[in-house]
Amino acid sequence: MQSADFPSWTHAVQQRLEHTLAEVLPTAGQLPQKLHDAMRYAVLGGGKRVRPLLVFAAGELVSAPPERLQYAAAAVELIHAYSLVHDDLPCMDDDTLRRGKPTVHIEFDEATALLAGDALQTAAFSVLAAQPLCVEPADQLTMIKLLADASGSFGMAGGQAIDLDSVGRSLTLPELETMHILKTGALIRASTLLGSYCGEPMAEAARQRLDRFAKLVGLAFQVVDDILDVEADSATLGKTAGKDAAHDKPTYVSLLGLKEAKRRAAELEAEALDCLSDFGQRATRLRELAAFIVQRTF
Amino acid sequence: MQSADFPSWTHAVQQRLEHTLAEVLPTAGQLPQKLHDAMRYAVLGGGKRVRPLLVFAAGELVSAPPERLQYAAAAVELIHAYSLVHDDLPCMDDDTLRRGKPTVHIEFDEATALLAGDALQTAAFSVLAAQPLCVEPADQLTMIKLLADASGSFGMAGGQAIDLDSVGRSLTLPELETMHILKTGALIRASTLLGSYCGEPMAEAARQRLDRFAKLVGLAFQVVDDILDVEADSATLGKTAGKDAAHDKPTYVSLLGLKEAKRRAAELEAEALDCLSDFGQRATRLRELAAFIVQRTF
Numbered sequence: 001m002q003s004a005d006f007p008s009w010t011h012a013v014q015q016r017l018e019h020t021l022a023e024v025l026p027t028a029g030q031l032p033q034k035l036h037d038a039m040r041y042a043v044l045g046g047g048k049r050v051r052p053l054l055v056f057a058a059g060e061l062v063s064a065p066p067e068r069l070q071y072a073a074a075a076v077e078l079i080h081a082y083s084l085v086h087d088d089l090p091c092m093d094d095d096t097l098r099r100g101k102p103t104v105h106i107e108f109d110e111a112t113a114l115l116a117g118d119a120l121q122t123a124a125f126s127v128l129a130a131q132p133l134c135v136e137p138a139d140q141l142t143m144i145k146l147l148a149d150a151s152g153s154f155g156m157a158g159g160q161a162i163d164l165d166s167v168g169r170s171l172t173l174p175e176l177e178t179m180h181i182l183k184t185g186a187l188i189r190a191s192t193l194l195g196s197y198c199g200e201p202m203a204e205a206a207r208q209r210l211d212r213f214a215k216l217v218g219l220a221f222q223v224v225d226d227i228l229d230v231e232a233d234s235a236t237l238g239k240t241a242g243k244d245a246a247h248d249k250p251t252y253v254s255l256l257g258l259k260e261a262k263r264r265a266a267e268l269e270a271e272a273l274d275c276l277s278d279f280g281q282r283a284t285r286l287r288e289l290a291a292f293i294v295q296r297t298f
Numbered sequence: 299m300q301s302a303d304f305p306s307w308t309h310a311v312q313q314r315l316e317h318t319l320a321e322v323l324p325t326a327g328q329l330p331q332k333l334h335d336a337m338r339y340a341v342l343g344g345g346k347r348v349r350p351l352l353v354f355a356a357g358e359l360v361s362a363p364p365e366r367l368q369y370a371a372a373a374v375e376l377i378h379a380y381s382l383v384h385d386d387l388p389c390m391d392d393d394t395l396r397r398g399k400p401t402v403h404i405e406f407d408e409a410t411a412l413l414a415g416d417a418l419q420t421a422a423f424s425v426l427a428a429q430p431l432c433v434e435p436a437d438q439l440t441m442i443k444l445l446a447d448a449s450g451s452f453g454m455a456g457g458q459a460i461d462l463d464s465v466g467r468s469l470t471l472p473e474l475e476t477m478h479i480l481k482t483g484a485l486i487r488a489s490t491l492l493g494s495y496c497g498e499p500m501a502e503a504a505r506q507r508l509d510r511f512a513k514l515v516g517l518a519f520q521v522v523d524d525i526l527d528v529e530a531d532s533a534t535l536g537k538t539a540g541k542d543a544a545h546d547k548p549t550y551v552s553l554l555g556l557k558e559a560k561r562r563a564a565e566l567e568a569e570a571l572d573c574l575s576d577f578g579q580r581a582t583r584l585r586e587l588a589a590f591i592v593q594r595t596f
Contacts (some may be wrong), residue, residue, distance in 0.1 A: 021495035026451055026452070029304060030475040031456075031460075032451070032456050032459040032460050032463070034463070035451050035456060035459040039451060082416075086412055086413075087320060089411045089412065089418040091407075091408035091412060092409050092412065108482060109389075110389035111389045111390050112459070112462075114387065114389060114412070115384075115392065115451075115458055115459050115462075116383060117416075118415075118416075118419065118455050119418065119450045119451040119455040120381075121416065121419055122419065122446050122449045122451075122455065123450055123451070124447070125423045125442060125446045126443055126446035126447055128442075129439045129440075129442040129443040129446060130443055136435070137434070137435035137439055138435040139438060140435075141427045141435055141439065142427075142441060143422060144426075144427040145424055145428055148420050148421070148423045148424035148427065149424055151420045152386050152420035152421055152424060153324055153330070153333050153334060153337060153413075153417040153420075153421070153581060154324070156415050157333070157416050157417040157420065158329075158330050158333060158417070160413055161330040161332065161410070161413050162329075162330050164409050164410075164413075165330070165332070166489070189519075221522060228444065238466050250560040278413070290481045
């Protein structure tokens with residue numbers, strides 16, 4: 001798919017991912033039915049699939065077969081989906097709209113949403129361990145460790161804990177960045193690195209440059225998220241707009257202002273692209289994806 | 299420790315586990331502090347550690363080194379602990395007492411309990427992938443798959459979903475058994491099997507006998523749990539006694555009566571012991587553990 005244009009490539013990856021997710025999730029009607037319905041509802045048919053796109057784009061650096069990348073991509077999307085289900089619960093962000101649909105605890109109930117999130121996390125690790133994804137099984141253990149560490153208390157879950165504690169009090173810019181590096185950045189980095197393990201061996205120095213690219217893209221992603229929360233409406237976002245301000249949450253926009261936040265996003269994109277300079281043509285998708293993440297409007 | 303008596307062996311395993319759990323959990327004071335405090339609070343210093351004991355006892359069948367077993371045991375205990383934290387939440391069992399202490403959402407808050415449970419589950423998979431636990435890395439992937447499948451929607455989480463749906467309506471005995479085979483049985487089986495992967499190779503037929511042993515012990519465990527919920531008081535149990543009847547939950551006691559439930563527990567123990575007949579002396583700890591599980595008073 002190297003020669004396809006970016007929208008076609010994106011569409012093809014999203015379709016492949018959708019099939020893979022439908023394959024690894026319990027089929028509709030399997031007992032316990034409500035739990036399985038809730039899991040499928042939370043995962044299928046929605047979302048930009050940014051993390052899976054990163055898995056596939058990074059996979060191009062090492063000529064990774066799509067038959068492996070699709071499972072790594074499904075695993076990160078399952079982790080992302082579980083985090084959204086739990087994040088929307090009343091005791092967390094208490095949100096009712098996600099991807100243009102009622103959130104899981106609204107469509108089902110709180111207990112089912114809790115268990116569905118739990119079981120989606122478990123499914124992510126099941127998928128990563130279920131079939132060979134690397135030449136060496138030991139590398140696959142590294143992938144599992146990577147995803148776990150990015151999701152846990154020193155990664156995504158830790159970032160959510162800091163985010164919760166920050167409501168209503170002022171954060172400095174470094175504190176805000178730390179929170180985002182954990183909350184969204186860790187999983188974006190893990191997605192990119194996972195793709196790089198599914199093909200030819202990659203030198204340590206190259207992987208470090210790739211990791212730095214992903215870290216910068218992760219920050220840019222969050223800056224743009226904060227901008228969109230102010231500029232877009234709920235219908236376009238498919239989730240409640242303006243909720244950062246409503247919850248008195250510190251954001252890049254509240255700290256830097258809108259204009260400076262946009263400048264920062266562009267700066268982060270440029271720095272990210274710099275990290276890819278040695279990868280040549282194979283990094284085309286990663287470059288396009290970085291631009292997509294910064295220029296998106298939803 | 300083959301020659302030690304059962305209480306000494308149990309105590310030694312519990313101590314080794316406690317050290318391992320303290321090692322793999324974030325240390326106190328590491329940011330985000332409240333989340334990490336809640337994770338340690340949920341896991342350390344309590345519980346019978348039945349699942350870790352099963353890991354170690356099964357490990358004796360294959361002469362598994364304790365340096366490996368301790369991580370497999372820590373992983374299953376982290377999964378068990380996460381399930382208790384989420385099970386106690388207001389939208390689930392809404393319980394305030396666990397292991398003689400306030401539950402996590404009472405001691406901290408609901409959001410922290412939710413995230414702590416999430417991060418404990420993640421930590422379990424991180425621990426299983428962090429260092430070599432088998433001669434072949436491919437076997438370690440099998441271990442991870444085993445634990446994930448036992449914990450997910452076709453295992454523990456699925457059993458909890460069925461349990462929730464059963465409150466206030468009558469279950470038949472086969473329905474009740476299906477629920478328990480998932481809710482508590484799956485993790486007990488996984489614990490036993492995990493131990494059997496940490497040492498010398500085991501023949502498939504032997505592993506199937508071991509799995510059947512674990513399945514029967516898992517059921518016996520649940521029958522005894524139901525009996526204790528009626529017969530013991532909260533102080534002895536360290537959790538709220540009598541809550542099954544209070545919640546109008548079907549149990550072995552409500553379906554069979556107390557006397558018949560006790561007969562059933564003894565019968566399951568005898569059937570379980572039959573499965574070990576070919577294992578000889580190496581299965582001593584598994585036999586002692588089965589007796590302990592059925593005869594326990596807390």
